[in-house]
Amino acid sequence: MAAYLKIDFVDKTFVRGSTQTEVLKDITLSVERGEYVSIIGHSGCGKSTLLNIVAGLTPATNGGILLEDREVNEPGPDRAVVFQNHSLLPWLTVYDNVKLAVDKVFSSTKSRAERHAWTMHNLELVQMGHAKDKRPGEISGGMKQRVGLARALSMEPKVLLLDEPFGALDALTRAHLQDSVMAIHQKLGNTVLMITHDVDEAVLLSDRIVMMTNGPAARIGEVLDVPLPRPRKRLELASSAPYLKCRQRVLEFLYERHRFVEAA
Amino acid sequence: MNMPLRTTESISALPAATAQVLAIPAKPVSLLPRLRTIAGNVALRVIPPIIVIACILAVWEVLCSRPGASLPPPSKVLEDTWELIVDPFFDRGGLDKGLFWHMSASLQRVALGYALAAGVGVALGTLVGQSTWAMRGLDPIFQVLRTVPPLAWLPLALAAFRSGQPSAIFVIFITAIWPIIINTAVGIRNIPQDYRNVALVLRLNQFEYFFKIMVPAAAPYIFTGLRIGIGLSWLAIVAAEMLIGGVGIGFFIWDAWNSSRISEIILALIYVGLVGFVLDRIVAAAATIVTRGTAAN
Numbered sequence: 311m312a313a314y315l316k317i318d319f320v321d322k323t324f325v326r327g328s329t330q331t332e333v334l335k336d337i338t339l340s341v342e343r344g345e346y347v348s349i350i351g352h353s354g355c356g357k358s359t360l361l362n363i364v365a366g367l368t369p370a371t372n373g374g375i376l377l378e379d380r381e382v383n384e385p386g387p388d389r390a391v392v393f394q395n396h397s398l399l400p401w402l403t404v405y406d407n408v409k410l411a412v413d414k415v416f417s418s419t420k421s422r423a424e425r426h427a428w429t430m431h432n433l434e435l436v437q438m439g440h441a442k443d444k445r446p447g448e449i450s451g452g453m454k455q456r457v458g459l460a461r462a463l464s465m466e467p468k469v470l471l472l473d474e475p476f477g478a479l480d481a482l483t484r485a486h487l488q489d490s491v492m493a494i495h496q497k498l499g500n501t502v503l504m505i506t507h508d509v510d511e512a513v514l515l516s517d518r519i520v521m522m523t524n525g526p527a528a529r530i531g532e533v534l535d536v537p538l539p540r541p542r543k544r545l546e547l548a549s550s551a552p553y554l555k556c557r558q559r560v561l562e563f564l565y566e567r568h569r570f571v572e573a574a
Numbered sequence: 575m576n577m578p579l580r581t582t583e584s585i586s587a588l589p590a591a592t593a594q595v596l597a598i599p600a601k602p603v604s605l606l607p608r609l610r611t612i613a614g615n616v617a618l619r620v621i622p623p624i625i626v627i628a629c630i631l632a633v634w635e636v637l638c639s640r641p642g643a644s645l646p647p648p649s650k651v652l653e654d655t656w657e658l659i660v661d662p663f664f665d666r667g668g669l670d671k672g673l674f675w676h677m678s679a680s681l682q683r684v685a686l687g688y689a690l691a692a693g694v695g696v697a698l699g700t701l702v703g704q705s706t707w708a709m710r711g712l713d714p715i716f717q718v719l720r721t722v723p724p725l726a727w728l729p730l731a732l733a734a735f736r737s738g739q740p741s742a743i744f745v746i747f748i749t750a751i752w753p754i755i756i757n758t759a760v761g762i763r764n765i766p767q768d769y770r771n772v773a774l775v776l777r778l779n780q781f782e783y784f785f786k787i788m789v790p791a792a793a794p795y796i797f798t799g800l801r802i803g804i805g806l807s808w809l810a811i812v813a814a815e816m817l818i819g820g821v822g823i824g825f826f827i828w829d830a831w832n833s834s835r836i837s838e839i840i841l842a843l844i845y846v847g848l849v850g851f852v853l854d855r856i857v858a859a860a861a862t863i864v865t866r867g868t869a870a871n
Contacts (some may be wrong), residue, residue: 367771385774397768401790401865410786414776465776 313340315364315469319373322359333359335527337373339520341469344499348512350560351522352568357505358394360522361473365391377468387415391464391471395478396454398446398461405442408432408461415465432464433457435494440527452483456490463494472504476511483491485544488515496541509564513556514542521563531568534559620789654837669821669829673845679821680811681849683739687746688807692800695751699758700788700800709759720752724810728817738818742811747808750803754796761795762788790865797861804857808850 312370316392322334333356341347351358357400362368364375366385375382382389390411407492416425433439436456446454462470475491476484492515495502506512510521523531536556539545547553631648638647646654662674702709702716727748731741769791773783789796815824823842830838 365775367774385771386777387775389775391775393768393771395768397772398788399769399772399787401793411776414778414782446610 313376314343314345314378315341315503316422317364317373317374318376320360320363320370320375322356322368323371324361324503332527333525334363335449335529337530339530339533341501341503343501346502346504346515346517347494347520348504348506348516348518349522350506350509350512351566352524352564353507355522355525355528357522357528358473359501361391361471361503361505364469365389365471366434367391368572370492387411387465389471390464390467391473392455392458392475394474396446396451398454398457400446403443403445404438404449404457405429405433407446407457411461412464428464432460435463435565436460436490450483452479452487453485455479459487459491459494463498463500466571468501470500470502472502474507475506477507485509489544490516492540492542509557509560513538513553514544515549519556519560521560521568523568532563610778646840650654651837651840654835655841658838658841667826671821673823673826673842676821676823676826676842677845677849678814680823682744683742683815683822684804684807684811684853687743688750688804690743690753691750691803691807693748693756694747695799695803696758696796698751698795699755700762700784700792702755703759703762703792715757716752718754724749725813725817730812732818738820742814742822743813745810746807750807753802753806755800757795757799757802758792761792764795765791793865794861797857797865801854801857801861804853805850808846808853812846 313481317337317339320334320337321332324331324333337360339347349360351357359368363370366375366382369383377388392559398404399410402410409425412420412425412432416428420428430439430442433442433492436459438453438456438460441449441453441457441569446457447455450489459475476487479487488511491502494500498556504512504515519534519536520530521532521534522528534556538550538552538556618687635647635649637643638645638650640656648736652659657675662672662677664672698712702712721833724745727745728741732738733742735744765788769787773787811822812827813826815822816828819825819828823846827839827842830842
C-alpha cells in the first residue's frame with residue numbers, strides 16, 4: 311500500500327545571486343495515516359524548510375510531495391500549519407480567527423449555524439471557548455498557540471503540520487499544551503508532522519522520530535520507532551525503560567554523531 | 575492561564591456568585607470618589623492651558639494697547655468682530671456671508687479633494703506596495719512630485735480646468751495624496767510573512783486577501799498617511815482660496831486684509847486653527863476605532 315503522505319526525493323537549494331546553498335538533500339519519508347511523526351535536528355538543518363515544502367509554502371528544487379498519491383505543490387487547508395509564532399491575526403478576536411478558516415474551508419459544505427458550531431467545537435477542543443471574544447493581544451503565548459491549533463484543526467486537514475509549536479513557551483505551559491495535543495491526537499487520529507528541537511517532546515509525542523543531519527545539504531540520518539503504548543502519561547514515562555532508551559538514542563544521534571557545528 | 579478549562583471553571587464558579595451580592599451595596603459608595611477623580615483629571619488637563627492662554631492674552635493686550643501699535647489688542651479684536659462671532663449664519667448675498675458659510679465652503683472643498691486623495695492614494699499605495707515593478711516605476715516620480723509646493727500646482731490647475739472651484743479641489747487632492755500613497759505602500763510592504771502564509775494556507779483569493787489581511791494589516795500605516803494628509807489639505811486650502819477668490823475662509827482672510835480689517839483676520843485665524851485641530855482629531859479617532867487591536871499585538 312502506498313503511503314498516506316510521501317516526501318519523495320526532495321532537494322532544496324537556495325540561490326542568492328551567484329551563491330548556491332544546498333539545504334536539503336535526498337529527503338524521502340513516508341507517513342502513514344494517523345501517524346505522529348517528529349522531525350528533529352539542530353537549528354539551521356533545514357527542518358523548517360522541509361515543513362514549508364510539505365505545506366507548499368516553499369517550492370522544492372527537486373522531488374515532490376504526494377498526499378494520498380496526488381502531488382501537492384501549493385499551500386492548502388488539507389495541510390494546515392500551526393506556525394511557530396502563532397500567526398493569529400491581531401485585529402480579529404479568537405473566535406473570528408478560527409471562524410475565518412472555517413468560513414473559507416466549509417463555505418459550501420456547512421450552513422452558517424454549522425460553521426458557528428464547528429468553530430466553537432474546535433475552540434472547546436483546545437479549551438479556549440471561554441476566551442472566544444478576546445483578541446490575540448489579550449491572551450498569553452500558550453493560549454495563542456492553542457488558538458492557532460484550533461484554527462488548524464478546524465480545517466480538518468489531512469495532515470497537521472506543527473512548526474515548533476511549543477518552542478516559544480515556558481516549560482510548564484509547554485507541558486500542558488503537549489498533553490492537549492496528545493489528547494487531541496488520541497481522540498481525532500490526525501496525521502501529524504511536527505518539527506521540534508526538544509528531545510523529550512519528540513519521544514513523548516511521536517510514533518516515529520526522524521533525525522536530520524547537520525546542514526548544509528542535510529539528510530535524514532536515522533529514523534527511530536517509538537514503541538511506547540498510548541495513551542502516554544508523562545509521569546509514568548519518566549522512569550520507563552523504553553522511553554529512556556529512545557531518549558538516549560536521539561541524544562546520541564544529536565550530540566555524538568552529529569554535533570552542532572557553529573560554523574555551519 | 576493555561577490550565578485546563580475544568581480547573582478554571584470550578585474555581586471561578588464560586589467567587590462569581592459571592593461577588594454579585596457584594597457589588598450591589600458597594601456601587602453607590604464608590605460613585606462619589608470616582609466622580610471626584612474624574613473631575614480632578616479634567617481639571618489637571620484644563621487648568622494649565624487656561625492659565626497659559628490668559629497670560630498670552632494679557633501680554634498681547636499690554637503690548638498692543640500702546641498708541642501707534644500696528645495690531646489690535648484682544649479686547650479690540652473682540653469688540654470689532656463681536657457681530658461675526660455671535661451671528662455666523664448671516665447671508666447678505668455675494669461674499670458678505672457669516673463665517674459659518676465661509677468655513678463650510680472651505681470644508682466642502684477639502685472634503686472633496688481629500689476624499690479623492692484618500693481613494694486614489696490608498697489604491698496607488700497598494701499598487702506600489704504590492705508590485706516591485708510598479709514601485710520601481712512610480713516611486714521616483716512620487717519622490718519628485720511630492721516636493722512641489724501645493725500652490726505651485728494652482729496655475730497649472732487653473733489652466734487645465736479654467737475655473738477656480740475644481741482647481742482648488744485639485745490642489746487639495748495633490749497636496750494630500752503623497753503621504754497617503756507613501757504610507758500605504760510602506761504598510762503593505764510591511765505585512766508580516768506570517769499573515770501572508772495564513773492567507774496562502776487558507777487559499778484566500780485576491781479579493782478576500784485584500785479585505786481580510788491587507789487592509790487591516792496596513793491600516794495603522796494608512797491612517798498615519800490619512801492624518802498627515804488632512805493636515806496638509808487644511809494648510810493648502812487657505813492659501814489656494816486666497817488666490818482663487820469666492821466664498822471660503824481663505825478669501826475671507828484676504829478680503830479682510832485688503833479692507834484693513836485686521837481683527838477679522840485674527841478671528842479667522844483662530845477659527846482655521848480650531849477647525850484644523852478638529853479635523854485632525856476626527857481622523858485620529860477614526861484611526862483608533864478602525865485599528866483597534868492591530869497595534870496591540
